[in-house]
């Protein structure tokens with residue numbers, strides 16, 4: 283096997299445990315899984331296979347390329363394509379086992395012509411002004427006669443205690459009551475945490491499956507899924523007054539022992555971790571020193587005299603603390619991880 287000098291350790295049991303926790307919090311509603319963006323960077327096929335085995339029957343991707351990759355793995359489970367389709371996708375959408383989520387009046391009209399009466403999903407805008415039909419679109423009778431499997435909307439502020447959550451919930455319930463559909467769905471991960479009013483018939487968690495903590499309610503129940511390891515390329519010592527890395531942003535006040543890791547912003551370890559991130563070795567925290575560069579990051583290893591070239595350290599990639607260090611969201615932290623990591627399922 284080729285050597286991968288970077289490693290994501292992905293805990294398959296924690297992934298399944300997180301889905302079960304979200305399914306339990308979803309009460310009588312079915313609990314699905316958002317696996318868009320390659321399963322939030324982790325590996326959509328591996329994620330979907332494990333969740334399917336655990337009992338998940340509803341999957342969500344953004345695009346038809348994502349759908350085509352996953353559909354053969356999903357058996358008779360349901361797969362929805364959140365962006366609906368463009369004219370260029372219509373041919374494959376019309377024959378796919380996946381359902382488009384219709385977002386615009388044009389998508390609805392095209393689906394009437396091309397869909398042959400097959401079921402679709404429909405996104406309603408309840409105040410986010412991102413994707414979805416407006417109440418005015420619906421009032422024109424646009425949806426009359428369509429076979430709608432899932433009617434959905436999406437929360438803008440589910441991760442906050444905002445009045446907007448209840449407003450969106452009420453708007454969605456009111457509008458959905460006028461439209462025949464087999465199921466209604468509003469909640470993402472944060473929405474599940476908001477409680478029974480938000481659950482409807484189907485939930486669509488993403489980030490919490492992968493160990494993200496969207497709200498305090500999830501903190502005890504959601505387990506860590508992803509760990510990140512990097513290998514030491516070189517160990518060195520900088521004398522007092524010497525500086526480290528691009529733009530010499532760090533100058534040693536006293537002699538400092540350094541280890542240079544084969545991890546950089548091209549691997550998703552973005553520059554916001556410069557002088558703010560840290561690595562772990564046998565319980566010791568090893569701070570990032572100076573700028574993160576494209577393929578390399580330097581840490582201080584003063585307290586770990588035995589660490590040598592070729593040894594591995596764990597990067598502090600706990601999503602909550604890494605978000606605080608870097609200024610990135612938990613979503614960005616997962617989806618920016620690049621292709622140079624071996625993805626090792628444990």
Ligand SMILES: *Cc1c(COP(=O)(O)O)cnc(C)c1O
Pocket residue numbers: 316318364436469470471472486487488489490
């Ligand atoms: C991405 C997405 C989800 C999942 O959201 P999380 O916040 O990751 O749980 C659910 N629904 C829609 C429409 C989405 O785009």
